[in-house]
Amino acid sequence: MRFRLPILALALFAFACGEPAEVTPEEIPGPVLVSASPADGTGGIVESSLPVTFTFDQNIICSQEGQQGVTVDGGAYVSKVSLSGPDLTVVVSGLSRGKHYVVTLPAGTVLGFQKNQKGSEAVTYRFLTKEPDPAPEPGAWESASDAVRNMGAGWNLGNTLDANSGDITHMWIEFNPHPTTADYETAWGQPVTTRALIHMFKEAGFNAIRVPVTWYPHIGTLEVEGGRWNMAKWLESTDYRVDPAWMGRVREVVDYVIDEGMYCILNVHHDTGDHGDEKNGTAWLVADRFDASKERYAALWQQIAETFRDYGEHLLFESYNEMLDSYDSWCFASFESPDRYDATVAAAAYEGINNYADLFAKTVRATGGNNAVRNLVVNTYGACSGAGTWNTHLQEPLTRFDLPEAPGHIAVQVHSYWEADKFDQQKADIDRQFKDLDQNVVQRLGVPVVIGEWGGGVNEDSPAMIRFAGYFSQKAKDAGMAALYWMCLSDGKDRAVPTWTTPGVKDAILKPYL
CATH class of the missing domain: 3.20.20.80 (Glycosidases)
Structure with a gap:
């Protein structure tokens, strides 16, 4: 019986000196959208292309895959995506007058620079283009x-x-x-x-x-x-x-x-x-x-x-x-x-x-x-x-x-x-x-x-x-x-x-x- 306690102590010592168990740190929240410019829901757009800047609460990363995931409906298309600090700018082209459009940034489109950080939440941005101007009055346009x-x-x-x-x-x-x-x-x-x-x-x-x-x-x-x-x-x-x-x-x-x-x-x-x-x-x-x-x-x-x-x-x-x-x-x-x-x-x-x-x-x-x-x-x-x-x-x-x-x-x-x-x-x-x-x-x-x-x-x-x-x-x-x-x-x-x-x-x- 006198040998059991040292053996038990040795076993406990061996366990204490082993590799510690890995602990998964808690995920950090992802970048949060602060604003969009022009403002979400804006109307009166008359150009065929519109640059939309999404500003987040921190500097961001957006992979090539993330950029390609940005979409717009209504027959328009995303012609360019660029980053600068906390800003993600999306250029929407092929716009027609008098139509509603929705730009979508899927969840995870942008990331922060911290380890174990979640991606951004999905973002939906809507805007309206101006109705076509009426045709000039007869005789008002040069023949x-x-x-x-x-x-x-x-x-x-x-x-x-x-x-x-x-x-x-x-x-x-x-x-x-x-x-x-x-x-x-x-x-x-x-x-x-x-x-x-x-x-x-x-x-x-x-x-x-x-x-x-x-x-x-x-x-x-x-x-x-x-x-x-x-x-x-x-x-x-x-x-x-x-x-x-x-x-x-x-x-x-x-x-x-x-x-x-x-x-x-x-x-x-x-x-x-x-x-x-x-x-x-x-x-x-x-x-x-x-x-x-x-x-x-x-x-x-x-x-x-x-x-x-x-x-x-x-x-x-x-x-x-x-x-x-x-x-x-x-x-x-x-x-x-x-x-x-x-x-x-x-x-x-x-x-x-x-x-x-x-x-x-x-x-x-x-x-x-x-x-x-x-x-x-x-x-x-x-x-x-x-x-x-x-x-x-x-x-x-x-x-x-x-x-x-x-x-x-x-x-x-x-x-x-x-x-x-x-x-x-x-x-x-x-x-x-x-x-x-x-x-x-x-x-x-x-x-x-x-x-x-x-x-x-x-x-x-x-x-x-x-x-x-x-x-x-x-x-x-x-x-x-x-x-x-x-x-x-x-x-x-x-x-x-x-x-x-x-x-x-x-x-x-x-x-x-x-």
Whole structure:
């Protein structure tokens, strides 16, 4: 018996010296929402995007997964989530007027910095956008004819927001897995556009700038594998959302123009055009394939129209650029051989042009507000400018080209390119073109003409180019037609200064208006 007590003491000693039992500390409460800015339930939002800042009672963490869990209903979407100290800012984009929206932060979206701390409670934030402004009273909005006449001399901000890879087999811009807006804007050799550049044009005497924009790389998701874009899969997708960063940059450039008091024509540009060698081009808007693209086209214009709905009468929308048929035929007058012509395709192409124009006008008008009377621009097939090439093979110039609505707030656009060093030989044709446009569009259809692009084939201050430019500009002014020169007045590095690349041509264009 005398051995039992020491053994028991030894056992107790061994237990006392062992590892202590783990004790789970009590969880610390998670970050608590203090306020939201704008206030929860706010109304009167008129922008297409709204930044909402959620402020918590302490500095917070939000993982990538947590950021992706933030949602909004009503057809809008979360375009950006950012953190700064106790603030979580959520940018909600794609808003429409006259709707309620709910932003939800699920439980655990944000965390604090303390160990064993719970996540935040779920947060629900509601807001209301303002009802669309009523359409201006009849006669209160400038007519298309007055707008075109008041534009004076114009210029194209070309090879900038319209830049793109251009070939589904060589998506070179998209080789960067996350190309920025600047990557696209500078891809064709132009610098990022500045307000100073636009101001230089205004100070010189220009009063209109056309902003060509290519949208397809920024709609939905471009799935590029091995440098090739699966365009067919993209066309089958129903993700029509425009990248909010891209829409924001387009809006910023448009604001440069509007803020200078100039007219701005905003369009859908290289989403049309030819299809490239072996049909590898990226044009998805094809004249005789209206049914394949109509839903995406309508969704695109709805987003553009809603973004710019409250802009005033100096902003015009242009439906599409140089839309061609599936043969890539230019104006049905330049086939490589006569056997390529197909009367059925030609008829479908004209029908498609009319359908696209009609859908464009109806979509924009349906967004209400100023868009109910905004001046719109529709192009002829291929933006062709000669009465003999609008439908040469049909021998019925313009009878197949229909306006999408009654005259008043609609204009027709054509393009006009010449060879300045052959001015003497082409002068009579230039005169005839202006006469035909006046007779077949202004007089016959009752709408004004915008010459959205024109040039003489030479980017230099040669005597021939200056002579041609001065003559063409004078003809446009005398005819009451707006003429916007294509791109080369300030080009490349000169735009970054900014300065003029061809000051002599610039002066010749402006002379009739000064």
